[in-house]
Amino acid sequence: EIVMTQSPATLSVSPGERATLSCRASQSVSSNLAWYQQKPGQAPRLLIYGASTRATGIPARFSGSGSGTEFTLTISSLQSEDFAVYYCQQYNNWPPDTFGQGTKLEIK
Amino acid sequence: EVQLVESGGGLVKPGGSLRLSCAASGFTFSSYSMNWVRQAPGKGLEWVSSISSSSSYIYYADSVKGRFTISRDNAKNSLYLQMNSLRAEDTAVYYCAKLVATSYYFDYWGQGTLVTVSS
Numbered sequence: 001e002i003v004m005t006q007s008p009a010t011l012s013v014s015p016g017e018r019a020t021l022s023c024r025a026s027q028s029v030s031s032n033l034a035w036y037q038q039k040p041g042q043a044p045r046l047l048i049y050g051a052s053t054r055a056t057g058i059p060a061r062f063s064g065s066g067s068g069t070e071f072t073l074t075i076s077s078l079q080s081e082d083f084a085v086y087y088c089q090q091y092n093n094w095p096p097d098t099f100g101q102g103t104k105l106e107i108k
Numbered sequence: 109e110v111q112l113v114e115s116g117g118g119l120v121k122p123g124g125s126l127r128l129s130c131a132a133s134g135f136t137f138s139s140y141s142m143n144w145v146r147q148a149p150g151k152g153l154e155w156v157s158s159i160s161s162s163s164s165y166i167y168y169a170d171s172v173k174g175r176f177t178i179s180r181d182n183a184k185n186s187l188y189l190q191m192n193s194l195r196a197e198d199t200a201v202y203y204c205a206k207l208v209a210t211s212y213y214f215d216y217w218g219q220g221t222l223v224t225v226s227s
Contacts, residue, residue: 044153044203045217049213
């Protein structure tokens with residue numbers, strides 16, 4: 001089973017600044033990597049798939065990059081509504097889908 | 109508008125059973141693989157089970173294999189999860205999630221239903 005490791009566990013950033021979240025796979029997942037956002041009490045929401053393609057309705061300030069084992073989610077200018085937990089998910093070797101443990105993005 | 113609405117959660121004793129349901133609308137349910145994903149309190153996401161559009165292919169996480177059974181009724185636009193021999197570690201919010209047509213990530217999620225296993 002592929003293990004996904006996200007870092008950092010918690011990231012403190014001020015509104016308007018850039019946030020960079022990392023996700024590493026224990027073996028190559030090609031570009032089969034998705035990112036989700038989850039706010040308290042809500043279901044996850046798809047942000048990025050194919051490592052870099054924004055899902056429908058996702059603002060351009062969200063961008064994804066990487067391939068193989070190293071991936072990054074960047075939020076270019078943080079808005080108040082962006083503070084949430086972010087999960088990466090590999091779907092190259094399926095099943096199972098495997099998720100990272102999450103990065104909590106909090107207000108500094 | 110795609111909607112996934114879970115129901116059937118609740119408090120159950122260890123060793124007990126529960127059946128979750130997910131009512132789907134806003135898309136052609138019979139054309140898509142569907143999944144259950146769970147989240148223990150304060151923890152991350154864990155994929156539980158998947159069923160293909162025609163129920164031909166069914167998969168389970170090792171943690172639930174032999175205890176949980178996924179099924180669907182395309183005539184009723186509904187997904188189910190029968191959970192038997194429940195354990196404390198099965199306590200979680202259970203989400204119904206739709207796979208995209210051509211890959212294995214989730215484009216829509218329900219709001220979840222809480223299952224608590226406790227004596």
